[in-house]
Amino acid sequence: MLRLINLELQKLLLSRVNKVLIFISFILPFTVLILSSIKINFFGFFTLELGELGIFNFPIIWHITTFFASYFKLFFAIVVVSMIGNEYSNKTIKQNLIDGLSKKEFILSKFYTIVFFSLVSTVLIGVASFLIGLYYSSYTEASIIVREVEYLLAYFVKLIGFFSLCLFFGMLVKRSAFALAFLFVLYIVEWLVFWGSYEAFESTDMAWKVKNFMPLESMYKLIDQPFQRIIITKYPDKMDLAYDYAVHWYEIAIVLGWTALFVFLSYRLLKVRDL
Amino acid sequence: METILTINNLTKKFGYLTAVKDLSFTINKGNVYGILGPNGSGKSTTLGIVLNVVNKTAGDFSWFDGKTSTHDALKKVGAIIERPNFYPYMSAYQNLKLVCKIKGVEYSKIDEKLELVGLLERKDSKFSTYSLGMKQRLAIASALLNDPEILILDEPTNGLDPQGIHQIRSLIKLIASNGTTILLASHLLDEVEKVCSHVVVLRKGEKLYSGRVDEMTSSHGFFELKTNKHDELVSFLESDTKFSKLKVEGELITAFLTEPMDASTFNKLMFEKGITLSHLVKRKESLEEQFLQLTDNK
Numbered sequence: 001m002l003r004l005i006n007l008e009l010q011k012l013l014l015s016r017v018n019k020v021l022i023f024i025s026f027i028l029p030f031t032v033l034i035l036s037s038i039k040i041n042f043f044g045f046f047t048l049e050l051g052e053l054g055i056f057n058f059p060i061i062w063h064i065t066t067f068f069a070s071y072f073k074l075f076f077a078i079v080v081v082s083m084i085g086n087e088y089s090n091k092t093i094k095q096n097l098i099d100g101l102s103k104k105e106f107i108l109s110k111f112y113t114i115v116f117f118s119l120v121s122t123v124l125i126g127v128a129s130f131l132i133g134l135y136y137s138s139y140t141e142a143s144i145i146v147r148e149v150e151y152l153l154a155y156f157v158k159l160i161g162f163f164s165l166c167l168f169f170g171m172l173v174k175r176s177a178f179a180l181a182f183l184f185v186l187y188i189v190e191w192l193v194f195w196g197s198y199e200a201f202e203s204t205d206m207a208w209k210v211k212n213f214m215p216l217e218s219m220y221k222l223i224d225q226p227f228q229r230i231i232i233t234k235y236p237d238k239m240d241l242a243y244d245y246a247v248h249w250y251e252i253a254i255v256l257g258w259t260a261l262f263v264f265l266s267y268r269l270l271k272v273r274d275l
Numbered sequence: 276m277e278t279i280l281t282i283n284n285l286t287k288k289f290g291y292l293t294a295v296k297d298l299s300f301t302i303n304k305g306n307v308y309g310i311l312g313p314n315g316s317g318k319s320t321t322l323g324i325v326l327n328v329v330n331k332t333a334g335d336f337s338w339f340d341g342k343t344s345t346h347d348a349l350k351k352v353g354a355i356i357e358r359p360n361f362y363p364y365m366s367a368y369q370n371l372k373l374v375c376k377i378k379g380v381e382y383s384k385i386d387e388k389l390e391l392v393g394l395l396e397r398k399d400s401k402f403s404t405y406s407l408g409m410k411q412r413l414a415i416a417s418a419l420l421n422d423p424e425i426l427i428l429d430e431p432t433n434g435l436d437p438q439g440i441h442q443i444r445s446l447i448k449l450i451a452s453n454g455t456t457i458l459l460a461s462h463l464l465d466e467v468e469k470v471c472s473h474v475v476v477l478r479k480g481e482k483l484y485s486g487r488v489d490e491m492t493s494s495h496g497f498f499e500l501k502t503n504k505h506d507e508l509v510s511f512l513e514s515d516t517k518f519s520k521l522k523v524e525g526e527l528i529t530a531f532l533t534e535p536m537d538a539s540t541f542n543k544l545m546f547e548k549g550i551t552l553s554h555l556v557k558r559k560e561s562l563e564e565q566f567l568q569l570t571d572n573k
Contacts, residue, residue: 007376090360094356097349098326098328098349272330
């Protein structure tokens with residue numbers, strides 16, 4: 001396993017484009033997080049301190065940081081599709097196999113790398129949130145801190161799921177740009193499914209339930225948007241805004257199911273294809 | 276003799292097109308093999324199948340003793356197909372390091388092999404800055420990293436300039452002289468003739484011949500003759516059963532033998548007949564002529 005990750009890391013880190021993208025996808029959310037946590041003084045007119053809003057309180061901070069940080073996954077998605085696209089356009093995938101890498105090892109080296117970077121990203125976000133939380137949070141009891149750390153798990157699963165989807169699209173269309181376009185197509189398809197099931201069941205509830213099983217939506221659903229929650233914490237009387245924002249085991253199960261399917265399909269594609 | 280590769284009744288279909296049809300042959304250790312055939316005769320497809328990048332339709336093949344899986348066997352094989360495929364943004368050294376990681380070879384081999392192909396000074400230049408000849412030599416260095424039991428080369432001189440072709444050919448000869456088995460696919464006949472001891476001839480995916488280069492056709496060679504008694508010689512040759520076919524091009528008469536006969540015997544015979552020859556050469560068909568005979572007959 002280490003051999004396969006090592007192999008893929010060499011391919012990735014020696015390319016300047018990839019280095020920049022990886023840097024952006026990991027360091028940028030980190031920096032944004034740090035910046036947003038410091039007190040910004042607008043030329044003495046007023047000071048903006050997001051910490052004052054209470055969004056850096058435990059346990060809500062886990063929810064908020066993972067939600068916003070997950071938008072930066074798009075940068076690494078480019079890396080994932082290009083690491084497949086480049087193998088095809090340079091024909092190095094063919095040479096790798098001829099040199100004695102099995103098809104299974106080839107896919108696994110990509111997948112392990114995805115897991116590795118997802119893990120690094122999760123740890124970075126975890127540590128940053130923890131430190132900022134310690135600094136700002138009004139409550140720092142251990143029991144409150146560890147409450148809702150499952151958002152970190154959800155974040156980790158979300159990244160793996162999304163990158164596996166990119167891996168599959170990369171294998172399917174062999175070209176990075178088309179693979180990214182496919183993501184957009186899938187987004188539209190999911191809305192079509194939503195519309196279709198609304199027509200079929202004549203209920204928005206049912207339509208949402210169906211859409212929640214779709215790849216992109218299921219990944220999005222792992223970490224629900226935190227805006228309503230922020231409002232609720234600020235104004236406890238607005239209970240009509242209450243919604244279910246927790247991370248559920250079945251949400252994680254759906255995404256893991258998609259992940260397994262995408263990795264398996266990528267392998268099948270490589271296996272039946274003549275290079 | 277130790278077997279390296281056995282192919283049994285291998286067939287590959289691309290839709291309606293049959294690229295390889297019921298092909299069988301065996302590669303033994305220590306020989307230099309050529310796979311010969313016009314473009315589109317299934318050479319690269321056959322190599323692709325045994326190298327695990329093209330899926331076969333029917334038949335089977337086995338590497339070495341038949342017990343190792345293909346991808347493990349490939350770690351003991353060195354192969355380059357068509358164009359050299361490397362990561363353009365990496366240097367030669369980094370590219371070879373990657374191959375070492377895949378094959379499980381010591382990094383110390385890298386300098387040794389770069390030295391062999393004469394690229395040691397350029398080892399830190401990016402692959403994308405290399406000329407085609409250098410790329411091809413790097414590919415050979417890469418294929419040799421694991422000191423393979425067999426080196427497979429698919430059209431290694433394709434697209435190279437004369438110097439490049441010469442460099443690659445001398446490299447191949449050097450490698451062959453070290454006892455490495457070589458399998459060379461090419462449509463360039465003189466290339467195969469110059470380096471190979473055995474050939475497999477393919478046409479439209481079918482095997483026409485496999486065996487030693489010099490036993491490819493059953494011919495006994497031919498004489499090229501010139502004389503001032505042109506008509507007498509022609510009529511004599513036509514009546515003699517030792518000669519099958521005659522070809523007359525201006526003054527030059529080409530007579531094909533049906534049984535062995537050396538030039539001095541023929542010369543003596545002619546002298547006895549009172550025909551003096553101004554030109555007498557005994558030749559065997561070149562591989563090219565043999566190849567054209569083989570591929571045209573069917």
